[in-house]
Amino acid sequence: MILIRSKTMRSAIKVAVPFVILPLLTIAGAVAFDQKKHIIISMAVAFFALLLFAAGFEKRSTGTRRMVIVAVMTALCFAGRFIPFLKPIMALTIISALYLGGEAGFLVGALAAVLSNFYFGQGPWTAFQMLAWGSAGLFAGALAEPLKRSKPFLLFYGALSGMLYSFIMDIWTVLWYAEDFSWKLYQSALITAIPYTLSYMVSNVLFLLILSKPIGDKLARIKIKYGI
Numbered sequence: 001m002i003l004i005r006s007k008t009m010r011s012a013i014k015v016a017v018p019f020v021i022l023p024l025l026t027i028a029g030a031v032a033f034d035q036k037k038h039i040i041i042s043m044a045v046a047f048f049a050l051l052l053f054a055a056g057f058e059k060r061s062t063g064t065r066r067m068v069i070v071a072v073m074t075a076l077c078f079a080g081r082f083i084p085f086l087k088p089i090m091a092l093t094i095i096s097a098l099y100l101g102g103e104a105g106f107l108v109g110a111l112a113a114v115l116s117n118f119y120f121g122q123g124p125w126t127a128f129q130m131l132a133w134g135s136a137g138l139f140a141g142a143l144a145e146p147l148k149r150s151k152p153f154l155l156f157y158g159a160l161s162g163m164l165y166s167f168i169m170d171i172w173t174v175l176w177y178a179e180d181f182s183w184k185l186y187q188s189a190l191i192t193a194i195p196y197t198l199s200y201m202v203s204n205v206l207f208l209l210i211l212s213k214p215i216g217d218k219l220a221r222i223k224i225k226y227g228i
Helices: 007-031 035-054 060-080 089-100 102-120 125-142 144-149 151-178 183-192 194-226
Strands: none
Touching: 007 035, 007 125, 007 151, 035 060, 035 102, 035 125, 060 089, 060 102, 060 194, 089 102, 089 125, 089 144, 089 151, 089 194, 102 125, 125 144, 125 151, 144 151, 151 183, 151 194, 183 194
């Protein structure tokens, strides 16, 4: 497990990776790279997600324990993609972030996308899924305390995350269709995707309503037991 000792370096990574490096890398992969090289972009995004995760802890043992739990939550997300229609991936990513931190949430979402797409199909869209699911986890970690205190706020955040996921994926849709970004095409894509957007929102609300307490309670106990 990588240990980044410099506090300044950890702070720089926490800002640069999710807000600068990964968005630029994702867009570059869609517009500047041959589609046959999409897996390289996805692996690069996965690497930076791991780097962001490593920046979130100071002790090697703590990071290793968190990594084990991240692996379990990622496996649950992977299995969740096989559920038809409504899927719990983003809800599980958000729950992971609430109890393990935003960096862990980002990693769960990113790994869930790239690993499950080895079955569902890799492509330039994978990096967009990694960024979208990961970002939902990252911001959930930043809002962890109010989200855990208020179930209505948590459900609202889940619905909003589902909507933003659709908005991000529609950027990929426009770039795929036109090889250049067009606001007019983007607006059309948003309108066309309304049924899917609603399904993402409903899915997040439903699974957060069902899973947030039982899984959250278990993660809270694990944190106390193992000093994470």
